[in-house]
Amino acid sequence: MAAFDAVIVGAGHNALVCALYLAKAGRRILVLERSAEIGGALRSAELTLPGFVHDLYATNVGQFAVSPAYRDFAPEFAAAGLEFLSNPYPYATALDGGRAIRVYKDQALTEREIAAVSADDAAAWRELVGLFKRTAPQFLPLFFTPMPSAAALLRAAGLLGASPRSAWALRRIVKDTPRAFVDRRFAADETKALLMPWAYHMDFGPDVPGGATFAFVAGLSGHLRGLSVAKGGAGAITSALRRIALSLGAQIRTSSEVKSIRIERGRAAGVTLAGGETIDADCIVASVTPKLLFGGLVADEHLPPAFRRRIGAYRYGPATFVVHLALDRPLEWRAAADLAQFNYVHLCGGTDDIARTYADSLAGRLPERPVLVVSQTTPVDPSRAPPGKHVARIHVRTVPSVIAGDAAGAIDARSWKDAAEPYAERLLDLVAAQAPNLRSAILARRIVAPPEIELDNPNLVGGDCVSGSHHLDQNFARRPLRGWSRYATPIRGLYMTGAATWPGGGVHGGSGYLLAQTLLRRS
Amino acid sequence: MFTRVEGLKRVLDLFDGVPVMVTVGACWVEWDALRPSDGNFALKTLGSGSSVGLGVALALPKRKVVILDGDGAVLMNMNGVATVGQMQPKNLIHIVFDNKVYEASGCIRTATSFNADLVAVAKGLGIKSAHRVATPEAFESQVRAAFASDGPHFIVAETKLSEGDSTFAYARLEETDNKHRFMRFLEKVEGRKLREDAIDVKTSLR
Structure with a gap:
């Protein structure tokens, strides 16, 4: 008998949700995470100054509060101290000319x-x-x-x-x-x-x-x-998931990189770690994006050629670029004083501007005026910063992973290493045009460009923060592939979970939940 | 020869409230599992242990400060050890796990597997209390003695290669976070502000 009923590769929130259900059903579960931190794209950290907590990726986590996992483990999440916060000011769009249009609850x-x-x-x-x-x-x-x-x-x-x-x-x-x-x-x-x-x-x-x-x-x-955030940081969900998983007897090992999934007679038999250690399991759950799973952890020779070809064509979307800000005081928006209360303020221009940004991102050009999501989290959750101080985030949708040029013709750099600073300046200019006190309010900032996103989490291929395009050919019954949207793979005993599987990106644990139901029904 | 974990497990009780600078790699992974704490500071730059540890030790003279280091790391920045010999911080304990290879990068042999003797180096640089230990019992008694007496102390422990996985993927975005938590740990155990311009931070946010 193998040491574990299931080894879960990767510790994103879907993987942990799956672990929760399996462990609760008495299964022996081991979660292996390559990074020193669990959580995948659901983490927070003091990225700028002490006491300023920034969500690295996901921040609007309201979907989790209405998810089956949250419902099924409600007492455990409450005991772990998880709280969701929202305010009456969900989102608004700042318009040219210092105007805005606001959506209230x-x-x-x-x-x-x-x-x-x-x-x-x-x-x-x-x-x-x-x-x-x-x-x-x-x-x-x-x-x-x-x-x-x-x-x-x-x-x-x-x-x-x-x-x-x-x-x-x-x-x-x-x-x-x-x-x-x-x-x-x-x-x-x-x-x-x-x-x-x-x-x-x-x-x-x-x-x-x-x-x-x-x-x-x-x-x-x-x-x-309303838009909801997790009190204390999106990482609070991850911490709660860890706590519950451990209390149910699941084991979690960080800094444990799986190098390959061992396949014997067409069936997943275990994993081999980077240091050579091997672990046997009756079933392997890979919370790993298709690009790294197939042809990576699973050698090509084990895959039917047609499947290998189709999954090889799985498409990632354009990249994300983030500027995290520690602020001395709230932004003073020209349009309206109450705009500082809104959880998300979008800056996007008109439909044609977005179309141009999209075309530029696909063609490798730095967009001249990209779609900006300015998250103002402290009005909703004051615990994210020291008293009277604020955190904000400029989240850019979208930029190219690899730079071929600049749509504005101003940035000559062709590497993100050199382009990140000047591009961040462009974004700050765009926001400052709407909120003139922006620059003087900044205490510290942290720029995260696409290569750093992928380095931090290789599942975010090219800096695509949702692990694969959600266009119709890769969504619903076609996520990640038609015929393989229900978490099974061509290898018996190997299953997929994560944002690259139905129901896709976002913080809802849907994929982990659905996979766990499937596994528990089967055995 | 023994493993780092075997040695460290024997002396865990000494580490309450002790800031520990840890070289990244398997050593960090093991230590962070043995003593999960905001008081663990990951030394991402190989060899910076002696320098960072010295700074912390000088800033907190009444508190024992420990560096968990590797032979490869010490060899990479030996001048830090020289400055420790120069400054003579009484509260600094520098533990070097000497497995004679760069374990995290394919076990390339270091100079200690040839002719280098780190105890002799430390002594030569002015650290009088420099010792070599090769058993868990000797490790325990030497570390306990170091905690009980004035230093600086330099302990070279002859250890085996890791039994498990020796790779380490540092969560790069959490580097700054580690620093902030470490600062807060120091302020908490010291019960005072360490920097005049430090922002008034809450004790725990998560």
Whole structure:
């Protein structure tokens, strides 16, 4: 008998969620993490000054608060001290000319804000909110349903049965491009600029089909539920997961790099670590992105050639660039004093600007005015900084992984090592145009460019922070590949989890949860 | 010959409130598992142990300060040991695990596997209390003696290669975090501000 029922390679949150369910069912679990820190893309650290806690990657973690894992382990998470915080000011878009348009949790306030630019848009917004409220209870659970499956089909049928009109509208949203989605409903550029960035948080340029789903779901749930952060840092979720996993008897080893997955007679038999140590297990769960798993941890010779070819074509999205800021005081936005309270302020220009940024990112050019997500976390969670001080983050969607040029023609550097500083200056200029006190408020900053992201976490290939494009050909029943969307692989006993598997990127533990259900049902 | 873990386990009780500078590699992984604490500072630059440890020891003269080092690291920055010999910090304990190879980079042999003698080096640089130990019992008694008397102390422990995995992937983005936590650990155990301009930080955020 092998020493472990399951060895889990990688300690991202999906891996840990999977470990929780398996350990609770009495399975002997070992989690092996290559890095010195667990958490993958769900970590926080004092990156700038002492006492200033920054979320490295994921920060808006509200999905986790409504996930099955959180529901099923609610008492344990509470005992671990995990808390989610939100405020009445979810998101806004800062517009050219020092104006802004804001989405409050309060619906009447939001409608009034939109009515100020267009009365028709306010009505259309109300209609969209209605559609979300009517359909969300049916379709949100789809994200925690295996894909494809009879259960998913039943849910879709239930949606159709409950309201054919709503179902039809949803069906169109699933296929729509972000541009078509907003143009179909809204007249004013301002209103459109509220939802377009949400599709771009993934890698949906305005004209990519399928992006409307993200604009609709993230935009509307952000409006109605608010954006949530984890008290003390996104890493608090990771710490809680670790604590619960250990208390259930799972073992976690850090700085333990798996070099290969041992396959005997077509079946995964164990892992070999970088130092040569071998560990046997009845089943291996790889929370490793396809590029590193297949042809990396699993040698090509074990894979059917057709599968190897298809998985080799798995596509990563453009990169992310982040500037973490420690601030002496809140930003003073020209548009409105209360903008400093908003969890996310998007700076994105209009639809055509986003389209240009997308084309530039794909072509290797540094975008002239990229989509900026300015996260202001301290108004929601003051524990992230010493009293009276603040943290903020400029999260750039998107930049190229490899620089071929600069769309603005100003930066000559072709390596991120040399381009990171001047590019950060460009971003600060863009924000300072809206919040003039930005530079004088900065106590310290930390720039994280794509190569550093990939170095920190090799699963974020090229600095793609969601581990693979979420375009329609790689989502739903096609994540990561059609025929392999239910966590199994061509190797018996080897399973995949993580953001590259359904339901994809984001902090919800959906993939870890669904895989655990599958494994527990099988044995 | 014995393993680092065998030796360190015997003296763990001495380390309450003790700041420990640790060379990265398997040594860090093992120590951080034995004593998980914000008081562990990862020395990412090979050989910086003697220099960083000296600074901490001079700043906190009433507190024992320990460096967990490797032979390869000491050889990489021997001038730090010379400065320790010059400054004579009474509270500094420099433990060097001598496995005679650069273990984390493919076990290339170091000078100690040929002719170099680190105890003689330390003595030559002015550290009178320099000792070599080859058994866990001797390691324990030498470390206990070092904690109980004025130094500086320099202990070369002849250890075996790691039994497990010797690779180490440092979480680079957490480097600064490690520094901030370490500073906070020092301020907490000392019960005072260490820097005039230090920001008033809370004791624990996570």
